[in-house]
Amino acid sequence: MIDxxxxxxxxPASVPRYTSYPTAPQFREGTGAVLMNALLDDFPAHEPVSVYLHIPFCDRLCWFCGCHTKYTLKYAPVKTYLGxxxxxxxxxxxxxxxxxxxxSLHLGGGSPSLLKLQDMVALRTSxxxxxxxxxDTEISxxxxxxxxxxxxxxGLVALGVTRAxxxxxxxxxxxxxxINRPQSFEQTRDVVQRLRKIGITxxxxxxxxxxxxxTSARLRDTLEKCRDLDPDRMALFGYAHIPWIKKHQKMIQEADLPGRYERFEQARMASKFLQNAGYRAIGIDHFAKPADALSKAAVAGTLHRNFQGYTTDNCRTMLGFGASSIGRSDGGYVQNIVATGQYQGCVEQGQLPVLKGAALSLDDKIRSHIIERLMCDFSICFTSLESKFGEAALPYRDEAAQLAAQDRFGLCSFSGNALTIPLSARAFARIVASGFDAYYTRGTAQYSQAV
Ligand SMILES: C[S@@+](CC[C@H](N)C(=O)[O-])C[C@H]1O[C@@H](n2cnc3c(N)ncnc32)[C@H](O)[C@@H]1O
Ligand code: SF4
Structure with missing residues (x-):
């Protein structure tokens, strides 16, 4: 029983979410352009790719928001950006x-839902x-x-959207x-009905x-309403309070935030509720119906984790377009310029707007694989690590055994040549994963709370 x-x-309160390894704060200027040029010179021509498009605009500003976005009530800047x-x-x-x-193509933001029909059509053409x-292209x-x-x-039909x-x-x-985000159940239900009507099921x-x-009671009420909308998947994220990065979060009264244990209880209640409602728990914060592709991937051990969270996408190459977007290839991660104006200026000059990046050493690749499997499967098998990386994988087995031996709380155990996070400790997967993070310094304030 875990205490x-x-x-x-x-x-420590602050642990990465491991949507990548190394994590974004490790990306360095200059590296991105080098990596991107190498990728484009040696592009895996016959392999499928996935694409992420970032739309950094919203027509409201929610105080909790941690995304790269800008509040605007005018469409002109959005239109310019889309160009x-x-x-x-x-x-x-x-x-x-x-x-x-x-x-697969994913449009994220900000709010890509504010794009006008003619811009959706133009994007599809490009x-x-x-x-x-x-x-079979999945467009979300x-x-x-x-x-x-x-x-x-x-617009959604013109773009060919398959998932919302x-x-x-x-x-x-x-x-x-x-949190400055008024939104009624009825309004949300209407959207769900309209989406289903146009075939986005x-x-x-x-x-x-x-x-x-x-409170747990309020969250439960929200989850009951969500369940009534019958989604295939639900993502249940812990609110990341990072006002030193996202200044508008200062509008949130810190005295109103639930304490760490209360937060933990909310997450636990929500997970139980959704599983009782027929959803399978996927990784640390997703839930999916058993017939959904995400559930099937979790069962098969083929789940992946990227900047959008848990995914079935197994493409080796992901290209990111738009300000702040992140791409990935075998060589490493690349990130576009974050500031929209600078991004636009760079494209104006006919240059790829890639700035930061992280080239992956063999150590990074092995740690990245271990961390991804822990976050997806709650277990890493060192026999399969060795068949993937050969002898280079051997020291990591000893590292894992040592991690388990030093663990005072029962967050992980080592046996049968595998490190496993027990069911009761899954909420702490980020903490176990951080044990393999060579860059992580405990107590740094750049990440969000571990649970
Ligand atoms: C790009 S936003 C959502 C799309 C759309 N703009 C909206 O608000 O409905 C993606 C998701 O990130 C999550 N998110 C945003 N800020 C967050 C924060 N500070 N902590 C945790 N999750 C956050 C929210 O659940 C949000 O729905
Ligand atoms: S939560 Fe969505 S709508 Fe609200 S500011 Fe963030 S991206 Fe925009």
Whole structure:
């Protein structure tokens, strides 16, 4: 039996979410361009790729928001940005000698749901010029239910969207007031119904725990409403309070935030609730119906983790377009310029707007694999690590055995040549994973709370 209170008290509040390894704070200027040029010169021509498009605009500013986005009520800056986004895609198309198969496309933000129909059509045209889009291409988009108008649904059809992710966060009016995000259940239900009507049947809902004024009872009420909307997947993220990075989070009264243990109890209650409602727990913060592809991948051990969270996407290459977007290849991670104006200026000059990056050493690759398997499967088998990396993997087995031997709380155990996080300690997977992070310094304030 794990003493959750003791674990929370003993471990630093701040641990990476491991949507990449090395994590984004390790990316360095200059590295990105070198990596990107190497990738484009030696592009895996016959392999499918996945693409992430970032839309850094919203027509509301939620105080809890940790995303790279800008509040604007005018469409002109969005339209200008989209012109540059299309130019960036065209710059890549001109550099690539091939037109790779697009396996999956994700539009994130910000709020891509504020794009107008003609811009969705134009984006699709640019993408189709650079990539082969086929009927099996999965196209997903993040939707803020307050954006929706008749034009949006035509836009989604024009773009060929197959999966939608809807932001809910919490339905309680007091919590909504504390995070500046009014959104009724009825409004959200209408969006879900409209999406299903146009044939987008694969739906995800995002909810949060650890929000100001949130209680387990309020969260439960939100989850009941979400369950009634019958999504295929749910993401339940812990609110990351990082006001030293996201200044608008200072609008949130810290006295209203639940304590660490209360947060933990909210997450535990929510996980139980969703599993009782028929969802399978996936990794640390996702839930999916048993027939959903994410559930099947979790069972098969083929789940992956990237900047969008848990995914079935197994492409070796992901290209990121738009300000701040992150791409990945065998060589490492690349990140575009974050500031929208500078990003646009770079594209204007006909240059790829890549700035930061992290080239992966063999040590990084092995640690990245171990951390991804721990975050996805809660276990890492050193026999399969050795068959993947050969003798180079041997020292990591000893590291794992030592980690388990030093663990006072029962967060992991080593046996049968595998390190395993028991069911009761899964909420602490980030802490166990951090044991393999060569860059992690305990107590740094750049990450969010471990649970
Ligand atoms: C790009 S946003 C959502 C899309 C859309 N703009 C919306 O708000 O509905 C993606 C998700 O990130 C999560 N998120 C945003 N800020 C967060 C924070 N500070 N901590 C944890 N999750 C956060 C929210 O659950 C949100 O739905
Ligand atoms: S939560 Fe969504 S709508 Fe709100 S500011 Fe963030 S990205 Fe924009």
């Amino acid at each position: 959750h209170k003791a674990v929370l008290a003993a471990h 540059y986004l299309r130019r960036e895609i065209e710059l890549y198309a001109a550099r690539l000698a091939v037109r790779p198969h697009l396996k 993408l189709a010029g650079a990539f082969q889009i086929t009927p 988009i993040e939707i803020d239910p307050s954006d929706t108008n008749d034009e949006l649904y035509d 992710s809807i932001g809910v966060q919490d339905f309680d009016p007091q919590v909504q007031q504390a 694969s739906l995800n809902i995002d909810a949060l725990y650890g929000l100001p004024l949130q």
